[in-house]
Amino acid sequence: MSQPLPFGAGPSADRADLAEVMQKVAHGDKQAFSVLYDALAPLVSGIVVKVVRDRAQSEEVTQEVMIDLWRQAARYQPDTGAVTTWAATIAHRRAVDRVRSAQAAADREHTQAAREHTTAFDEVAEQVETRLESEQVRRCLHGLTELQRQAVTLAYYGGLTYREVAEALHTPLPTIKTRMRDGLIRLRDCMGVTT
DSSP, X not given: OOOOOOTTSOHHHHHHHHHHHHHHHHTTXXXXXXXXXXXXXXXXXXXXXXXXXXXXXXXXXXXXXXXXXXXXXXXXXXXXXXXXXXXXXXXXXXXXXXXXXXXXXXXXXXXXXXXXXXXXXXXXHHHHHHHHHHHHHHHHHTTSOHHHHHHHIIIXXXXXXXXXXXXXXXXXXXXXXXXXXXXXHXXXXXXXXXX
């Protein structure tokens, strides 16, 4: 088995040597992959760092690219370009994918955080508003006559019809209707509702 020339013996020699090394890698030669790794890792790392800009993630992406080169070695076609160009293309794609993935994750987290913040604020605001309205309704109910308060309470909180309210209070139906109408007008005025 012939030993490849050391990397850096000249541009045309580099291209031919790396193509030959790549063929050996394609056939599962681990020693050839070690030579390929030493030759391409600095190039791959440089490209990845420029795109990703995070040292730890760049190291991960560089390792992923080198593994891709091992797995895809059989796909390399020397007539389509230099090994370095092929490796640089894979490195750039992987780095861009990592940046997009990180951005998408950050966007999802931001959206979720905003949703949770808005929901929490809305729930608190709604509870406060409901509590204030309930207190105002109770205060306004105390301003009604006893029959008006009983009729309104049975109708709106008890869900009874006018006829059922009249029967429950042993009061004629027309009297209940009048008291309800007057009571609702007083409540409306007390609550400051405009029509």
